[in-house]
Amino acid sequence: MRHPSILLGLIVMVAVGCASAGAKPASSTTAPQSTATTPSTQDTTAGIGPQYVSTYQRHPNPPVLIRNATILTATGQEIQGGSILLRDGKIVAVGATVETPSDATVVDATGKWVTPGVIDTHSHLGVYAAPGTFAESDGNEATRPVTAEVWAEHSFWPQDPQIPLAIAGGVTTIQALPGSANLIGGRSAVLKLIPGRSVQEMKFPGAHYGLKMACGENPKRVYGQRGGPSTRMGNMAGYREAFIGAQSYRRRWDKWNKDHQGDPPDRNLRNETLAEVLRGNIYVQNHCYRADEMLQMLDLAREFGFKIRSFHHAVEAYKIADVLAREGVASSVWADWWGFKEEAMDGIYENAALLQQAGARAVIHSDDAGGIQRLNQEAAKAMYHGRRAGIPVTRDQALRWFTANPAWALGLDSIVGTLEPGKMADVVVWSADPLSVYAQAVQVYNDGWLVYDRTDPTHQPKTDFMLGHP
């Protein structure tokens, strides 16, 4: 996270952000290649079995038919005066004409626009909750530089009053990450953004855990006077040491899992997570601003045989868009954040557009409880500035920057991120073209559940925290 505005004394939580990047040839007009995602992946560690299992359950709802809308499917299709039918948490039909089932609630969306639910690969909601005091500061286990053993879900506060604000911005899925104080900050939590009493009620069934890693200035700053690392070479040594430890741990467990000879090896939480990264079950989500450091991290990934799924805060990704496209790593970027620290000085508006042009996978992310409420606006800034620089970007491609592409970065692209029959019914109805500054989310459906309705106070969730306040 950047330094917030200081001038006016508005108290804004300062967290340490993170970043990841990545790219893969992104097809612009066809459905994304689906990623094999098995619902058992997330709760299972090889040899250990399910732990901290998602208790997510779909909220029962009548079928909903939204009609007369401009529908942007994020698959290259734009349907004027179209309809979309949601039933039992799934998209059943999308098209110019969809038959109205007799039991369906009909929503007349004349003049309105419909898109997939917004997905943020980089959020600290719940782990850096409002009101932003020390009591809610649960995002950085900044006690040592490698804390692969911590899980963001064990910090996540479902009553964070920032959550309903993000829902009102059309967000349906987030990756809640540990902060970037550490070289390896811990496991992320991929969540359905819905009201719930526990994080497990929100945890996205089938999503891959992410591993938060951080390059550059933050770990150096935090540990420079506390035993290190104090340099970028120290950062690299820290990652390598951690993964070397995990390699032998993985070998011992893989062997035992195979032959079950004798007692199982001792468990080690830190290595358990890192071994899952080496097995490809946990996705690396890597905070990394500078191009040269991203290239270092790709070398690191090669050394240990894992993939980086996405670089985050990748403000210099455009400098290596060709490499990122070739490597198939996504780049989670801001539209215009820059300048708040030295490694952020080279951020340009055209970053996402240049990635798109190179065939790399661009994602617009927030890292911010304010920005997450308007990822559509951030994508609009990035798209229109790209176009003005002569880089062709379609509205569908820009839409994919905050829907289908982040779905891929989280390994969920076969489940969410586009409006196609069979996909989960995560749908936003907007008052206007979502790439207009004047557009607002009017209705937000999460797995078919109307979690937000701008015109109906009974569908505007309020956290416990906000009760009794003005």
Add this chain to the structure above:
Amino acid sequence: MIAFLLAQTIAITGGTVYPVSGPKIENATVLIRDGRIAAVGANVAVPAGATRIDAAGKWITPGLIDGAGQMGLREISAVQGTNESQLRGNEIAAAFNVLEGINPASILIPVNRIEGVTTTLAVPNGSLILGQAALIDLDGATIEAMRVKSPVAMVADLSEGSKDAGGGSRAGVAQRLRRAFDDALEYSRRGPSYQRAQNEALAASAADLQALLPVLRGQLPLIAIANRRSDIETALRIAREYKLRLILAGAAEAWMIPGQITAAGVPVLVEPLQNLPSYDALGIRYENAPLLAKGGVKLALMETTTENTRNLRQQAGNAVANGMTWDQALRAVTLTPAEIFGVADRYGSLEAGKVANVVVWSGDPFEFSTGVEHVYIRGREIPLRSRQTELLERYKTLPPKY
């Protein structure tokens, strides 16, 4: 000589002009001569030899004015060596004027002016009494060349951020502020005794107390940062007691009391995209600016993130989405801040005689689809270049040519 003068004459023709001081004019001309606006209207004769800018289909507005941030005072917030906005160790830094800390060569300036912001308030940081703010144009090789007005106002902080300076209590903050004001008056009456150490130590240095006198005499406004409703009311109360010219800033919960604010004749600076609750303002919400506008409060909009001052237009667009009228929002980023900062005789609207800070947009200035086509600051056409556009050019095709 004639040729020289003509070279200074620019006619922007055929566009839709939003003078702000009056209704929009279709197919109008803005004539700029020698850094000033010479004429605005549908029937303006273009002098022979003037540089003509065809603005058919374009929208023309005054340059945007952001009453916030540390433009020129802070290059990289994380690098202390590039920060000039705060006088550390002095919580009553009334004599601290930021102007000489401004770096005209800051790379933030081109990045932001090419997006339509032409004038910003350089505001000190700190707590309790932060110092004096100065208004600058975002063009000029020297501080003198950039300066619009200095000081514009004294800045004080009555929010949670000042509590340490008040001994840990909001009441302590108010009391310490009053003591500084009282001692400034005392000093003005008994300066010689103070110099001879014949009265007890006062609340601040002689220089700081002296710097408060224009505020107490109603010559210099006091910008008070306050967000919680009760803090805003404290600011109003203190302003009544000392007959101050108050400007509220932040003002997150001001939407609760627009009547009190208008009755006091106090203008407000608001950042529309602030809605994250903290204990300083649990009632913070997007509807703040729209509700204040509806309540008749004199209102300017801000973008407080210095390096992204350019997002002032996104702030304004969102204020419109949340209920402000478009005309109110445009005024709140042009003429109203000029009025609040006491420069409306020269800035904030497109009228003959005003400083030629003019922006030609491809469309609605608040929309993302709109690009900036021309920016004029004091009549000089600003090249649409910045370090960021140079990075784009270098890396537009890979590999780069170093």
